[in-house]
Amino acid sequence: xxxxxxPGRPRRLSRAHLRQDFAASLVVFLVALPLCVGVAVASGxxxxxxxxxGIVGGLVTGVMRGSSLQVSGPAAGLTVLVLESVRAFxxxxxxxxxxxxxxxxTALGLLRWGRWFRxxxxxxxxxxxxxxxxxxxxxxxxxxxxxxxxDGGPARLAALPAALAGALADPRAVASxxxxxxTVLVIVGWPRLPGRVGALxxxxxxxxxxxxxxxxxxxxxxxxxxDGVLAAVRPPDSAAFLLLTEPAVLGAVLAFxxxxxxxxxxxxxxxxxLHDGPRTEYDRELVAQGVGNTLCGLLGALPLTAVxxxxxxxxxxxxxxxxxxxxxxxxxxxxxxxxxxxxAHVPLPALAGILVHAGWKLIPFRGIVALWxxxxxxxxxxxxxxxxxxxxxxxxxxxxxxGLAVAKAAWEASHLRVDHTDEPPPDDDRPPHGVLPPHxxxxxxxxxxxxxxxxxxxxxxPRPPAVGVLRVRLSGGATFLxxxxxxxxxxxxxxxxxxxxxxSGLHHLDHACRAAMTAWAERHxxxxxxxxxxxxxxxxxxxxxxxxxGP
Numbered sequence: 001x002x003x004x005x006x007p008g009r010p011r012r013l014s015r016a017h018l019r020q021d022f023a024a025s026l027v028v029f030l031v032a033l034p035l036c037v038g039v040a041v042a043s044g045x046x047x048x049x050x051x052x053x054g055i056v057g058g059l060v061t062g063v064m065r066g067s068s069l070q071v072s073g074p075a076a077g078l079t080v081l082v083l084e085s086v087r088a089f090x091x092x093x094x095x096x097x098x099x100x101x102x103x104x105x106t107a108l109g110l111l112r113w114g115r116w117f118r119x120x121x122x123x124x125x126x127x128x129x130x131x132x133x134x135x136x137x138x139x140x141x142x143x144x145x146x147x148x149x150x151d152g153g154p155a156r157l158a159a160l161p162a163a164l165a166g167a168l169a170d171p172r173a174v175a176s177x178x179x180x181x182x183t184v185l186v187i188v189g190w191p192r193l194p195g196r197v198g199a200l201x202x203x204x205x206x207x208x209x210x211x212x213x214x215x216x217x218x219x220x221x222x223x224x225x226x227d228g229v230l231a232a233v234r235p236p237d238s239a240a241f242l243l244l245t246e247p248a249v250l251g252a253v254l255a256f257x258x259x260x261x262x263x264x265x266x267x268x269x270x271x272x273x274l275h276d277g278p279r280t281e282y283d284r285e286l287v288a289q290g291v292g293n294t295l296c297g298l299l300g301a302l303p304l305t306a307v308x309x310x311x312x313x314x315x316x317x318x319x320x321x322x323x324x325x326x327x328x329x330x331x332x333x334x335x336x337x338x339x340x341x342x343x344a345h346v347p348l349p350a351l352a353g354i355l356v357h358a359g360w361k362l363i364p365f366r367g368i369v370a371l372w373x374x375x376x377x378x379x380x381x382x383x384x385x386x387x388x389x390x391x392x393x394x395x396x397x398x399x400x401x402x403g404l405a406v407a408k409a410a411w412e413a414s415h416l417r418v419d420h421t422d423e424p425p426p427d428d429d430r431p432p433h434g435v436l437p438p439h440x441x442x443x444x445x446x447x448x449x450x451x452x453x454x455x456x457x458x459x460x461x462p463r464p465p466a467v468g469v470l471r472v473r474l475s476g477g478a479t480f481l482x483x484x485x486x487x488x489x490x491x492x493x494x495x496x497x498x499x500x501x502x503x504s505g506l507h508h509l510d511h512a513c514r515a516a517m518t519a520w521a522e523r524h525x526x527x528x529x530x531x532x533x534x535x536x537x538x539x540x541x542x543x544x545x546x547x548x549x550g551p
Contacts, residue, residue: 017320017321017323018323020318020319020320020324021319021320021321021323021324021327022323022324022327023317023318024314024317024318024319024324025319025323025324025325025326025327025328025330025331026328026331027201027313027314027317028071028310028313028314028317028319028324028325028328029327029328029331029332029335030200030201030204031201031203031204031309031310031313032054032071032073032310032328032332033051033054033204033332033335034201034203034204034206034207034346034351034354035050035073035074035076035203035307035309035310035354035358036050036051036053036054036073036074036332037050037051037224037343037346037351038050038203038351038352038354038355038358039074039075039076039079039302039355040053040074040302041224041348041351042076042079042083042136042139042140042143042351042352042355043074043078043079043082043083043086043302044082044083044086044087045082045086045091045094045302046225046227046232047224047225047226047232047343048226048227048228048229048231048232048233048336048340048343049232049233049300049301049302050074050302051229051332051335051336052229052232052233052296052299052301052302052336053073053074053296053301053302053303053304054073054074054304054328054329054332055329055332055333055336056292056295056296056299056301056304056329057071057072057073057074057292057304057325057329058071058072058073058325058326058327058328058329058330058332059326059329059330059333060291060292060295060329061288061289061291061292061304062322062325062326062328062329063322063326064284064287064288064291065281065284065288066268066280066281066282066284066285066286066287066288066289067268067271067272067280067281067285067306068277068278068280068321068322069271069274069275069277069311069314069315069319069322069324069325070264070267070268070271070280070306070307070308070311070314070325071306071307071310071311071313071314071325071328072264072288072289072292072304072305072306072307072325073304073305073307073310074302074303074304075260075263075304075305075307076132076136076355076358076359076362077128077129077132077259077263077305077362078256078259078260078263078302078303078305079132079136079355080132080135080136080389080394081252081255081256081259081394081395082094082302082303083139084393084394085097085252088248088252089243089249089252091234091300092234092236092237092239092240092300093236093240093243093249094300094302095234095235095236095240095297095298095299095300095301096236096240096241096243096244096249096297097243097249097252097253097256097297098256098293098296098297098301098302098303099236099293099294099296099297099298100244100253100297101253101254101256101257101260101293101297101303102257102289102290102291102292102293102294102295102296102297102303103290103294104253104254104257104290105257105260105261105286105287105289105290105293106286106287106290106291106294107290108257108261108286108290109283109284109285109286109287109288109289109290110283110287112283113283113286114261114265114282114283114284114285114286115282115283117261117262117265117266117282117286120262120402121378121381121401121402121405121409122378123371123378123379123381123382123385123401123405124381124382124385124398124401124402124404124405125262125263125266126364126367126382127381127382127383127384127385127386127389127397127401128259128385128386128389128394128397128398128401129362129363129364130362130363130364130368130382130385130386131385131386131387131388131389131390131394131397132359132362132389132394133359133360133361133362133363134153134157134359134363134386134389134390135153135156135359135389135390136355136356136358136359136362137356137359137360138153138156138157138160139156140180140352140353140355140356140359141160141163141164141352141356142156142160142163143348143349143352143355144176144177144179144180144181144349144352144353144356145163145164145167145173145176145177146167146172146173146176146221146222146349147163147166147167147173153389153390153391153392154390154391157390164177171220172220172221175219175220175221176221176222176348176349177349179210179213179214179219179221179347179349179350179353180349180350180352180353180356181353182206182209182210182213182353183206183207183210183349183350183352183353183354183357184206184353184356184357186202186205186206186209187202187203187206187353187354187357188202188357189202190202190205190206201313203354203357206350206353206354207346207350207351207354210346210347210349210350210353211223211345211346211347211350214345214347215345219347221347221348221349222347222348222349223344223345223346223347223348224343224344224346224348224351225344226340226341226343226344228340229336229337229340233299233300233301234300235298235299235300236297236298236300251395252395254395255394255395255398256293256303258398259394259398260289260293260303260304260305261286261289263305263306264285264286264289264305264306265280265282265285265286265306267305267306267307267308267311268280268282268285268306270308270311270312271306271308271311271312271315274312274315274316275315277320285306289304289305289306292304309358310328314328364382367382368382368383377408377412378408380404381401381404381405381408382401384400384401384404385397385398385400385401385404388400388401411481413477413508414476414477414479414481414482414508415476415477415482416474416475416476416477416478416479416482416485416486417474417475417476417505418472418473418474418485418486418489418490419472419473419475420470420471420472420473420489420493421470421471421473422468422470423468423469423470423471424468425468468497469497469498469499469500470493470494470497470498470499470500471499471500471502472489472490472493472499472500472501472502473502473504473505474486474501474502474503474505474506475505475506476505476506476507477506477507477508478506478508478509478510478513479508479510479512479513480510480512480513482513483512483513483516486513486516486517487516487520490517490520490524491520493524495524495527495528496528496529496530497528497530498530498531498532498533499524499530499532499533500532500533501517501521501532501533501534501535502535503535503537509537514537517534518534520532521534
């Protein structure tokens, strides 16, 4: 049996692997084609630019090392940001922003910062995707009805019911909504069909059926406008680079770079769990994404990221090496050169249906429920990030999410827990409610030991009842933020009991808490009959203890 390749080394391209990669590339091409076109139309740019980005993702990013099996191309997750940039700065401004974001990604990869993107809170990423999904669904429902969506996320959501209700009175709008709804139903139901038929990409089948029904029935719905790939490609001119002096453009560059990088590297981690081949080299993958986006910017195309839908389709189709994603770019190039006119028969409501389904899939409903049950703080960060993206914008929403995640982490790091256990009195052979006999004497055999509340006994003075130890355990982080809670818990302890303090559960103890605990121990010992057993505080500046010498 041949040995499996090591996780860090790429597989050699054998004849068997080439056959598998060839078949997988066709599957990925069929999945990518409608998504490339749909994302471009939803982003407010010519449909051909989506194909250009897909071609670059296959032929350029696909050749480079990083993640061997994940596929890059235009992503629904950047649709909202691209649409806002095109409206604010035009297509030329979009090219400059994407180019600059690609250079930032390349620099971060060369500086070996790729692994730090894995430190971004998962709740922020899922909240970002949920907010994007909500904006995409709301915007594409307007597109499905053939009406113009209002500006702003809250206004878009608020006016949606009235817009859909008004569309029912217009025959053209009814036909458009029916095509979009049929597209969603085909995408959802097609994979459930038995046999090899269900293995075909549902989005592609839905677009083909929508185009066929629209043509045969003569439905009054809009279709994709086609100008040709060469006509759509417009590299930014020198005047467009002057936009980089504007703070808003620099903010957009940063947003593109950070969001595209985080989405790509999270996708890489997810794809690594789907196969047993070489693992992702995150710094190299970040460089590959940066080079791809730099070229997309020079061509005036959409930004690219690694996309989990096409990547998982690539793995499920049996891809073994990078050849599958490179070939998928070849097929996109062949289609863009030989069959661009076929796009003119694609109904726009069908593309809206594809994006509605994609946006809905971005919302992690099950993840939100699971987080709410186990980690309500994380669920709150997710919901706040999504709400901020809908209400304000992409960049602002992500910054809100990151700020909340950092604040939550700081709160948890300084969270202090105080537990105490009440140990029973020590067990001995003497009756707990008896009296203490004089030294060296004991009651006669069979004679009861009188109660200390009885008359004075000839056997000695009354014995005081035994008391148990209160053990107080501190865990978490003892900082000045938790000082009120710490002092309240310590000062509430009874002063007639011995107290032992356990500091082994603390991962941090600051100077304020050290001083407060020392002062409390002195007061508690002076006020009661038993001293407080306070262990020595660890010295944060002390060198670690040397290992004991061997025999």
